[in-house]
Amino acid sequence: MPHAPSPAAAAPAANAEADAGVAAALARNGADAAMAERVKTEFLHAWNGYRQYAWGHDALLPLSDGAHDWYGQSLLMTPVDALDTMLLMGLDAQADEARELIASRLSFDRDLDVKHFEIVIRLLGGLLSGYQMTGDERLLALADDLGTRLLPAFDSPTGLPYVYVNLRTGKVHGTESNPAEAGTLLLEYGTLSRLTGKPVYFEKAKRALVETYKRRSPIGLVGERFDVETGAWTRTDSHIGARIDSYYEYLWKCWKLLGDRDCKAMWDDSIAAANRHLPEEVDGALWYGHVDMATGTRTASLYGALDAFMPGLLAYSGDVDRARRLQASSFAMWNAHGIEPELWDYRKGEVVAPAWPLRPEIVESAWYLYRATGDTAYRDMGRSMFNDFVRYTRTDSGFAALESVVTKEKADDMESFVLAETFKYFYLLFAEPGTLDPEEMVLNTEAHPLRPMR
Known part of the structure; x- marks a missing residue:
């Protein structure tokens, strides 16, 4: 009958195993x-x-x-978008050069019709993060100027934002929008509101998010497209992909960033509906597919x-x-x-x-x-x-x-x-x-x- 090793004999083996584990961990950390x-x-x-x-x-x-310039005139998309990545990576010289370019060259006094959603998430978001990470007041001033120029986008009968807004004139157009573009704004406008003390930014963006949520179906789903002036759905396909995706993301993140209890309640309701109707098992794998927002019937x-x-x-x-x-x-x-x-x-x-x-x-x-x-x-x-x-x-x-x-x-x-x-x-x-x-x-x-x- 085999005998268990004595404690004295087992100790070197245990120590060797521990040493090997430490060495493996160090090797992995190094890799x-x-x-x-x-x-x-x-x-x-x-x-x-x-x-x-x-x-x-x-x-x-x-x-x-x-x-390439999006609208024929540069809005410095890449420098603004890349700034906080460089700061996180410790690329201080590159970040300083980009920040000076932004502060000295970026102007929003342009006769340009810009896509509201993309400008908010890229430029407004990038300027705000850059300001919070550097304390450079010039970045906050640019963000405040941009926010003011973008606000007319919300002047629809429903409060859902138009797709395009002119940075100089405030003229708007583009009535067919979607939950992602209407609901992915409150992190940026909410932060700008708190940094500037101007509640209008928060109020406009939160109303757009709430108005999107209010148009969910009886089973709790949103569709893919709606008319911002009537609020009526123009495409009722429901999923987590393009035109809907970040709507879900911001319901949760607005709770995390702003502590907004309405966002938490909307998130709880919305994610429960999504998890109830969108998932599909195929050969043991989990996927989120497409369904009709009103019935939950699988569409794709x-x-x-x-x-x-x-x-x-x-x-x-x-x-x-x-x-x-x-x-x-x-x-x-x-x-x-x-x-x-x-x-x-x-x-x-x-x-x-x-x-x-x-x-x-x-x-x-x-x-x-x-x-x-x-x-x-x-x-x-x-x-x-x-x-x-x-x-x-x-x-x-x-x-x-x-x-x-x-x-x-x-x-x-x-x-x-x-x-x-x-x-x-x-x-x-x-x-x-x-x-x-x-x-x-x-x-x-x-x-x-x-x-x-x-």
């Missing part, structure tokens, strides 16, 4: 730190390409080494790059088990072609829309899940995705969107959100946890960190 540095290096490659070929413009064209088995934010939101709000399962599905979609497509039919296992504009959402979810669980599998997932990202999209001057994740054909486009979000989430996934704590800072949908001021 993660090296990955964070690698992400920073690739970020600098993109930033230096912008600086060389597109300085002072909205965005770099990474195949032709040219520049579509999921894509934008939908991949939801695991992170679920993890952030405490629903970790569901988040894990949905992230596994997102990663399976990614691995089907080495990069995720814009739309994927999860029942057929087929690409529906093959483009990929360098989106961050799946990486964002990996970071939130890592923060929530400490499970190193999410860092391993991130390492795999970053390798694919660099392999298939890197150019001599930056990173290029893909026309097709199947063929890997590149497009001459590097949106500012690549520097605001995609690189930021990759970096945060591997950086020291204290770099940014989501319990202390709330990231807007463009990944601009905002500090609670309760």
Whole structure:
């Protein structure tokens, strides 16, 4: 009969096992730190390409080494979007140069019809985070000026914002909008309101969010499009993808950032309805698909790059088990072609829309899940995705969107959100946890960190 080893004999084995565990942990920490540095290096490659070929413009064209301005005149999209990423990465010289460019060159006194939602999440959000991280009053002054110029967008009969507003005249147009564009505004306007002491910003943006919520169906779902003047739905498909996605995100995050109890109540009601009607099990995997907002009847088995934010939101709000399962599905979609497509039919296992504009959402979810669980599998997932990202999209001057994740054909486009979000989430996934704590800072949908001021 075998005998158990004596305590004296067992001690060296236990110590050796402990030492091996410590060595493995140190090796992993070293590998993660090296990955964070690698992400920073690739970020600098993109930033230096912008600086060389597109300085002072909205965005770099990474195949032709040219520049692109959204509205024919630059609003410095890339510098504003990239500023807080550089600050988080400790790239102080680059951040200072970008901040001086913004403070000295950015003007919103322009006869331009701009898309309200995109300007809010990118420019207003970026200026506010930049101000909170640097204390540079010039950034807050720019944010206040921009906010004032954008306010006419809310002057519809319903309080739901028009799609476009002219920065100089306040003239508005674009009546068909959606829950994401109407409901993804309160983090930015709420922060601006508290920093400037002007309640109008908060009041207008909160009304838009509440008016969107009030139009939910009897089963608690919102549709994809509505008319801002009548409030009537023009497309009743319900899902978590484009035109709806960040509506859910801001219900939760407005509670986290602003402590608004109405947002918490709307979140509780809305996420319960989404979790009741949208999920679908296919071969043991969890997906969130499309249904009719009024009946819950399944309309499509579509999921894509934008939908991949939801695991992170679920993890952030405490629903970790569901988040894990949905992230596994997102990663399976990614691995089907080495990069995720814009739309994927999860029942057929087929690409529906093959483009990929360098989106961050799946990486964002990996970071939130890592923060929530400490499970190193999410860092391993991130390492795999970053390798694919660099392999298939890197150019001599930056990173290029893909026309097709199947063929890997590149497009001459590097949106500012690549520097605001995609690189930021990759970096945060591997950086020291204290770099940014989501319990202390709330990231807007463009990944601009905002500090609670309760």
